Amino acid sequence: MNTTILWRLAWKEFRLLGGFWLAVLALCCVCLLIMAWRMKTTDDPANLFFVAMGITACYALGCGAIAFAGEREARTDGFQRVLPVTARDLLLGKLAHGLASTLILGVVVWAVAWLTARWLWRG
Numbered sequence: 001m002n003t004t005i006l007w008r009l010a011w012k013e014f015r016l017l018g019g020f021w022l023a024v025l026a027l028c029c030v031c032l033l034i035m036a037w038r039m040k041t042t043d044d045p046a047n048l049f050f051v052a053m054g055i056t057a058c059y060a061l062g063c064g065a066i067a068f069a070g071e072r073e074a075r076t077d078g079f080q081r082v083l084p085v086t087a088r089d090l091l092l093g094k095l096a097h098g099l100a101s102t103l104i105l106g107v108v109v110w111a112v113a114w115l116t117a118r119w120l121w122r123g
Contacts, residue, residue, distance in 0.1 A: 005083075005085050005089060005093075008093075009085075009089070009090060009092075009093025009094070009096075009097075010093050010096045010097040010100070012093075013067060013093065013094055013097035013098070014097055014101070016066070016067075016070050016074065017063060017066055017067070017070070017097070017101065020059075020062065020063070020066060021059070021063075021101055021105060024055060024058070024059045024062070024105065025105060025108060025109065027055065028051070028052060028055040028056075028109045028112065029109075029112055031051055031055070032048055032051060032052065032109075032112055032113055032116045033116065035047065035048060035051060035116075036048065036116045036117070036119065036120045039120060045117035045120065045121055048113040048116055048117050049110065049113050049114075049117075051113070052106075052109040052110055052112065052113040053106070053109075053110075055109060056102065056105055056106040056109055059101075059102060059105055060098065060102045063097075063098045063101060063102060064098060067094045067097070067098060068094070
């Protein structure tokens with residue numbers, strides 16, 4: 001498989017799902033800040049991490065759904081059929097983007113949850 005094609009497919013997926021990624025990140029940050037504002041210092045800070053990982057899991061499900069439904073919506077499914085790549089290569093490009101963006105989102109929201117918990121239980 002040609003890695004240039006894989007990276008171009010992953011870049012196309014990023015352009016398609018970049019706004020969704022940013023919206024989920026903003027939603028998670030707002031939810032964590034609201035939770036921290038409403039929590040008391042006696043509450044368990046692990047709840048912030050549960051919310052962060054739950055939102056990351058919801059993003060992964062949404063990313064998987066949009067990756068395939070988005071092709072029909074953007075009317076690029078016909079274009080992809082005539083590309084000189086196999087269906088396996090297309091699937092790998094979508095999976096590469098989905099996995100990478102989910103991992104990056106997970107790390108970012110975990111860091112936000114950690115900073116929020118640290119700020120809340122500082123004193």
